Amino acid sequence: MPPITSDAVEPARNRAGRGAAGREGRSRKLSTIARHGRLQRPSAVRTGLKIVASTLAVALVSGGIVAGIALWDVAASVKPGVALVDSQGEAVTDLPAIGAYPGGVNLLIVGSDSRDGQDQRFIDPEVDASGNLNDVTMLVHISEDHSNATVVSFPRDMFVPIPSCPDPEGGSFDSMSRQKLNTSLSYGGLACTALTVSQLTGLEIPFAAEVQFSGVMAMSTALGGVTVCVADPIEDEYTNTFLSAGEHTLEGYEALQFLRTRHGVGDGSDLSRISNQQVFLSAMMQQVKSAETLTNPGILYSLAKAAAKNMQLSDSLTSLDTMIAIAMTLRDVDLSNIAFVQYPNAAVEGGVEPIDDAAAALFEALGNDQPIQLTGATGSGAVANPTDPTAVDPAEGADAGADPADPAATAPPADATDPAAGGAVVLPSSVTGQTADQRTCSRGRTLDDQ
Known part of the structure; x- marks a missing residue:
């Protein structure tokens, strides 16, 4: 690569802990209420719906966890940024948040x-x-x-x-x-x-x-x-x-x-x-x-x-x-x-x-x-x-x-x-x-x- 020829050139100088807050609570005794008669046998349709609902809940929770890990992983990968200045020497700030960028x-x-x-x-x-x-x-x-x-x-x-x-x-x-x-x-x-x-x-x-x-x-x-x-x-x-x-x-x-x-x-x-x-x-x-x-x-x-x-x-x-x-x-x-x-x-x-x-x-x-x-x-x-x-x-x-x-x-x-x-x-x-x-x-x- 060609060297820098100008004698004016100077060398460029170039986990967060999680707090554990304990909660005190009284143990609550769960009582079982006996009812007269036989309990109705659940239908196959009702059982199927419960399985679907449970599966969906697990998927949503798991998906949320995966998404959270993914976001954390990306954020943790970002190196410290370089401060830019505009033509007036002012720092570039006040930039918009997520969504299609609103402007040029x-x-x-x-x-x-x-x-x-x-x-x-x-x-x-x-x-x-x-x-x-x-x-x-x-x-x-x-x-x-x-x-x-x-x-x-x-x-x-x-x-x-x-x-x-x-x-x-x-x-x-x-x-x-x-x-x-x-x-x-x-x-x-x-x-x-x-x-x-x-x-x-x-x-x-x-x-x-x-x-x-x-x-x-x-x-x-x-x-x-x-x-x-x-x-x-x-x-x-x-x-x-x-x-x-x-x-x-x-x-x-x-x-x-x-x-x-x-x-x-x-x-x-x-x-x-x-x-x-x-x-x-x-x-x-x-x-x-x-x-x-x-x-x-x-x-x-x-x-x-x-x-x-x-x-x-x-x-x-x-x-x-x-x-x-x-x-x-x-x-x-x-x-x-x-x-x-x-x-x-x-x-x-x-x-x-x-x-x-x-x-x-x-x-x-x-x-x-x-x-x-x-x-x-x-x-x-x-x-x-x-x-x-x-x-x-x-x-x-x-x-x-x-x-x-x-x-x-x-x-x-x-x-x-x-x-x-x-x-x-x-x-x-x-x-x-x-x-x-x-x-x-x-x-x-x-x-x-x-």
Whole structure:
């Protein structure tokens, strides 16, 4: 991983007992009252009803106990939260309780490359295990009326300004005018990455979660695996990912390595990895929707536990009801209204930089809760699935960064909304990605091409 180059960077600092109250009571003698005559023999129907009633009572009580244990188990798994602050430096508070979240949601998901405490399979003697870079940074935006959602992926090597961030040990870190986005996590932790993305997008971010390798593995396993399409063989010695062309159901370690592979997809760049991850995410959402996962308490519990045990959450996310409330907002969003996009960027020496006009069009639409319409390619890490006529084939080299000198790629069309698409904002072609209803395949890359 690239080292942090700025000399301004400082290292980030980074059973309850049950009371036993006894009650005093007098023993009460139960008397038996004898009645004249024979007792009536209970009928088979009456006996059957009693058995049913007893069984139902036991089931309800047992179910309540199991539910209580499950809730306690999840709550006990939650790690201490990270305090987030808004753009004014104020703590994020006063968040609603359980139920479909009453309004819009901005949730930041950060994937850390830290090997600290991870499976031995990820320990490389040549890699600093104490490093903590945000190699994956995604912002999930759900509109206030819950009619549409957008997941924006930010390139790790994109040069951005990093604002002054709170130091967990007190005080604050200095701001920096130009650093790669993936240094923000090691600089000031999850709160710093949230502030950086908030400044970059103009959106307040009240929820954030940091996940490491083990967390991704646990989440994919809780889903029972995700079936992805591979157009060409994927061969990557770095992540030990070797997949033939066709469909593969991935979970645990294999799912994680598929998401991590860079050398084995597209042109081998981090941008290709983003579009490859979008193949996985769209397949996952299709699977979640078809299996009605968001209405299945058992699966939701497994996912909540996996998240609580394996993620570092912001204070605002550490309550179980908040996690479920956010999940419930996606329950009724149509797949065609869930978009996975890449932050518009252009290639520069040593990385990429934002395309400001295109980014402004994207985040103005999200800020106004307007649906978006993509005109750009899916990216060089993905191709259209032949069985899906709605998917857009990526242009050659589309993932290598747009040409900032090309007005057509960087600015929205003159008519920025499409009445035929329900007033969706038409985005410039430099905003690449796909919708969750599109079936796409990973564009593999063999060792011979590396």
